Amino acid sequence: MPESLIPMNECPIQIEDDRTGTSVPTLKRAFADNLFYELGKYEAIASKEDFYMALAYTLRDRLLSRWLKTFKTYDDNNVKIVYYLSAEFLMGRHLGNSLINLHLYDRIRQAVEESGLDLDELLEQEPDPGLGNGGLGRLAACFLDSLATLEIPAVGYGIRYEFGIFHQIMQDGWQAEIPDKWLRFGNPWEIPRPDQAIDVNFGGHTETYHDEKGRERIRWIPAKTVIGIPYDTPVPGYDTNTVNPLRLWKAEASDAFNFDAFNAGNYDGAVADKMRSETISKVLYPNDNTPQGKQLRLEQQYFFVACSLRDIIKRHLKHNTSLYNLNETAAIQLNDTHPAIAIAELMRLLLDEYGIDWDSAWRITQKTFAYTNHTLLPEALEKWSVGLFEYLLPRHLQVIYEINRRFIEDVQRWYPDDDQLVGRLSLIEESGEKYVRMAHLACVGSHAVNGVAALHTKLLKQDTLRDFYKLWPEKFFNKTNGVTPRRWILLSNPTLSEFYSSKIGDGWLKNLDKLRQLEAYIDDPEFCEQWHQIKLYNKKLLADYMLKFNGIEVDPHSIFDIQVKRIHEYKRQHLDVLHIITLYNRIKQNPNINIYPRTFIFGGKAAPGYFMAKLIIKLINAVGEVVNKDPDVRGRLKVVFLSNFNASLGQRIYPAADLSEQISTAGKEASGTGNMKFAMNGSLTIGTLDGANIEIREEAGFENFFLFGLTAEEVHNLKSNGYKPSDYYNHNQELKAVMDRISSGYFSHGDQEMFKPLVDSLMYHDEYMLFADYQSYIDCQRQVSLAFQDSKKWTRMSILNALRMGKFSSDRTINEYCNEIWNVKSVPVEMEGYNPESA
Numbered sequence: 001m002p003e004s005l006i007p008m009n010e011c012p013i014q015i016e017d018d019r020t021g022t023s024v025p026t027l028k029r030a031f032a033d034n035l036f037y038e039l040g041k042y043e044a045i046a047s048k049e050d051f052y053m054a055l056a057y058t059l060r061d062r063l064l065s066r067w068l069k070t071f072k073t074y075d076d077n078n079v080k081i082v083y084y085l086s087a088e089f090l091m092g093r094h095l096g097n098s099l100i101n102l103h104l105y106d107r108i109r110q111a112v113e114e115s116g117l118d119l120d121e122l123l124e125q126e127p128d129p130g131l132g133n134g135g136l137g138r139l140a141a142c143f144l145d146s147l148a149t150l151e152i153p154a155v156g157y158g159i160r161y162e163f164g165i166f167h168q169i170m171q172d173g174w175q176a177e178i179p180d181k182w183l184r185f186g187n188p189w190e191i192p193r194p195d196q197a198i199d200v201n202f203g204g205h206t207e208t209y210h211d212e213k214g215r216e217r218i219r220w221i222p223a224k225t226v227i228g229i230p231y232d233t234p235v236p237g238y239d240t241n242t243v244n245p246l247r248l249w250k251a252e253a254s255d256a257f258n259f260d261a262f263n264a265g266n267y268d269g270a271v272a273d274k275m276r277s278e279t280i281s282k283v284l285y286p287n288d289n290t291p292q293g294k295q296l297r298l299e300q301q302y303f304f305v306a307c308s309l310r311d312i313i314k315r316h317l318k319h320n321t322s323l324y325n326l327n328e329t330a331a332i333q334l335n336d337t338h339p340a341i342a343i344a345e346l347m348r349l350l351l352d353e354y355g356i357d358w359d360s361a362w363r364i365t366q367k368t369f370a371y372t373n374h375t376l377l378p379e380a381l382e383k384w385s386v387g388l389f390e391y392l393l394p395r396h397l398q399v400i401y402e403i404n405r406r407f408i409e410d411v412q413r414w415y416p417d418d419d420q421l422v423g424r425l426s427l428i429e430e431s432g433e434k435y436v437r438m439a440h441l442a443c444v445g446s447h448a449v450n451g452v453a454a455l456h457t458k459l460l461k462q463d464t465l466r467d468f469y470k471l472w473p474e475k476f477f478n479k480t481n482g483v484t485p486r487r488w489i490l491l492s493n494p495t496l497s498e499f500y501s502s503k504i505g506d507g508w509l510k511n512l513d514k515l516r517q518l519e520a521y522i523d524d525p526e527f528c529e530q531w532h533q534i535k536l537y538n539k540k541l542l543a544d545y546m547l548k549f550n551g552i553e554v555d556p557h558s559i560f561d562i563q564v565k566r567i568h569e570y571k572r573q574h575l576d577v578l579h580i581i582t583l584y585n586r587i588k589q590n591p592n593i594n595i596y597p598r599t600f601i602f603g604g605k606a607a608p609g610y611f612m613a614k615l616i617i618k619l620i621n622a623v624g625e626v627v628n629k630d631p632d633v634r635g636r637l638k639v640v641f642l643s644n645f646n647a648s649l650g651q652r653i654y655p656a657a658d659l660s661e662q663i664s665t666a667g668k669e670a671s672g673t674g675n676m677k678f679a680m681n682g683s684l685t686i687g688t689l690d691g692a693n694i695e696i697r698e699e700a701g702f703e704n705f706f707l708f709g710l711t712a713e714e715v716h717n718l719k720s721n722g723y724k725p726s727d728y729y730n731h732n733q734e735l736k737a738v739m740d741r742i743s744s745g746y747f748s749h750g751d752q753e754m755f756k757p758l759v760d761s762l763m764y765h766d767e768y769m770l771f772a773d774y775q776s777y778i779d780c781q782r783q784v785s786l787a788f789q790d791s792k793k794w795t796r797m798s799i800l801n802a803l804r805m806g807k808f809s810s811d812r813t814i815n816e817y818c819n820e821i822w823n824v825k826s827v828p829v830e831m832e833g834y835n836p837e838s839a
């Protein structure tokens with residue numbers, strides 16, 4: 001029936017609410033309203049930041065009804081919830097992500113343009129929330145995206161650091177750190193919930209007493225109380241109504257504590273205490289893969305864990321009469337050992353506060369927790385001195401000792417003749433100063449332990465956690481990492497995404513394996529040419545950025561050879577530098593040599609206290625300075641270090657790469673996730689058989705991957721047979737020439753001391769075996785150059801890489817966790833009048 005014939009009283013009246021409506025006129029009006037009412041500005045006096053904020057509020061409004069409905073759905077149905085405990089969440093910018101997950105990109109663009117503004121410019125105003133160091137924190141963010149997209153009830157719990165990862169700038173080629181004031185202009189994405197604050201205790205002592213039933217109990221008399229205030233950020237799924245919370249805790253001083261000091265007129269004392277309490281959530285420790293044994297760090301860990309567990313228990317008890325079935329409503333995942341103190345805290349709560357007997361408490365705890373290990377580097381395994389523990393968490397230390405006593409009793413019963421085993425498994429390291437081994441606590445207190453790539457899990461079983469594997473083989477799982485295709489393809493690479501969707505629709509965004517359908521086009525010259533043009537376009541965009549921010553002009557037709565990740569010796573950015581200098585030397589020796597043009601691009605932060613990593617940054621810049629202006633090189637080699645690598649810079653970089661450098665010493669990189677983002681965007685990988693590289697190569701096809709270097713086993717054997725780096729130096733002319741050039745001061749204005757620590761470390765120790773892999777790497781890079789010159793062949797390889805990365809969607813990873821570890825099911829959120837696809 002034509003609309004005009006519908007009787008008046010049945011006519012659907014379409015009045016859009018300013019806070020939920022999604023038509024362009026409504027969005028425009030809401031945008032203007034938010035500028036006026038939230039920011040207190042009108043157009044003529046508003047800055048770009050104001051416009052960004054107004055737009056952020058416009059999006060947040062549109063998330064709220066879904067968010068509250070999600071909450072209600074979980075609450076009404078007493079569903080099982082995944083609690084992802086992580087000291088780091090590297091969320092990246094929210095606005096662009098909300099636009100795509102809510103299908104509002106095009107309409108908002110129109111609304112913004114009709115308002116006379118440029119959407120891309122506004123998107124750039126958002127500070128990148130950097131509440132993490134690198135892969136581990138970004139993994140947590142990708143997991144939250146997949147959990148919401150798969151409609152899994154989940155809460156991310158962490159710390160609301162006032163200062164995230166430092167802002168990196170270059171001073172004369174050296175890294176300098178600037179505080180990250182990401183909250184300076186306010187954060188429109190979070191909602192504080194002071195009504196749900198939690199008290200957290202520290203220090204003091206314990207005492208025994210007898211309860212009303214005459215049982216001996218223990219009570220903790222703390223010395224100090226801090227309050228945790230939750231701040232919630234919505235995490236929308238793609239193309240669903242589900243919006244899960246990321247709940248981050250901010251530390252504040254407890255009023256009760258200040259009261260006495262104030263009353264006594266001791267204002268300074270009261271304020272000092274307030275400051276000390278708030279320090280707990282002040283700043284993220286900027287270390288990746290190296291723990292810092294600072295008291296404040298342990299305070300941070302316990303602080304967010306204690307708040308989160310209280311919160312989880314409160315939610316559980318709202319619908320359940322006891323905690324005996326906690327594991328039926330809660331699956332708590334420990335993202336590395338940073339939150340592992342949760343095991344002792346849950347035991348303490350069950351025993352001391354809820355009066356549950358030890359055996360039951362232990363059963364509940366083990367069934368509720370699971371632990372993900374993220375590293376094989378022995379120095380990265382966290383341990384806390386027993387003295388510090390006792391001072392800060394006296395009751396927890398008692399609980400840990402009791403867990404250990406019972407555990408060791410079991411071990412002795414199972415393996416009566418193996419004395420050494422007990423020492424190796426103990427939760428307490430006893431050689432010299434005593435330490436609590438957090439990975440051991442996590443293994444014993446969890447029902448599942450997993451590694452993050454197949455090789456990593458295999459090495460955990462063989463090596464790092466060998467003894468635990470021997471006790472409980474059934475506890476061990478592999479969960480190869482993944483990344484979200486929403487941020488890392490759709491948002492980062494809109495041109496490629498549109499190209500995909502024009503061929504097969506947009507189903508690939510929720511099922512990345514679907515891209516394999518496009519392999520049907522692999523022999524279609526037009527398809528390949530379009531692919532090639534998209535890559536070139538993305539390279540041009542990055543070239544423009546580098547010209548603007550680094551003042552370096554690069555040729556978009558050169559090979560974009562990129563290594564972006566944290567700077568670490570095991571990741572071997574300096575091996576990449578040895579290759580650059582090798583090519584440079586060849587040109588200097590024979591200026592007419594045929595070397596295919598390459599642009600070497602680096603990015604990444606060094607931990608501020610990690611001298612060698614900072615020296616590697618300086619070396620990259622120093623080599624760049626010489627190479628970029630040497631007329632002999634004539635635009636064949638360019639070296640660019642992009643400062644302040646973070647999630648949003650990553651979004652520009654991955655789509656523009658031809659070659660992805662994944663060159664860690666085999667057996668050192670647990671997984672890597674940047675490797676996946678590059679390959680998904682059609683980059684070829686040059687890599688070792690390390691971490692997830694192995695699985696990327698299997699998926700892409702061996703012929704589409706540039707493999708070099710020793711295997712983990714060969715690395716191990718060479719080490720145990722006595723590795724002598726000087727042998728390689730003495731027998732390899734090119735390697736010798738490279739090292740000699742660095743030592744000569746050629747890249748340091750004649751200063752022969754500057755790079756000496758780096759040179760010496762390679763010549764006399766070479767812990768990460770750069771010299772052993774040097775020749776193999778150089779040979780492999782020659783193959784790369786040859787392959788790139790055959791543009792058709794390269795494009796084909798590039799396409800196959802991108803289309804075959806379905807396995808590395810974090811949706812696959814999360815599905816595996818749900819089915820094999822968490823035992824949770826999806827809970828769709830029904831909304832009247834909302835159909836996400838048509839929204």
Ligand code: CR6
Nearest residue numbers: 135136374375452669670671672673
């Ligand atoms: N540094 C691993 O080194 C892995 C991520 C996420 C790391 C890296 O290979 O991909 O975790 N480990 O699983 C730690 O942070 C301890 C990382 O990001």
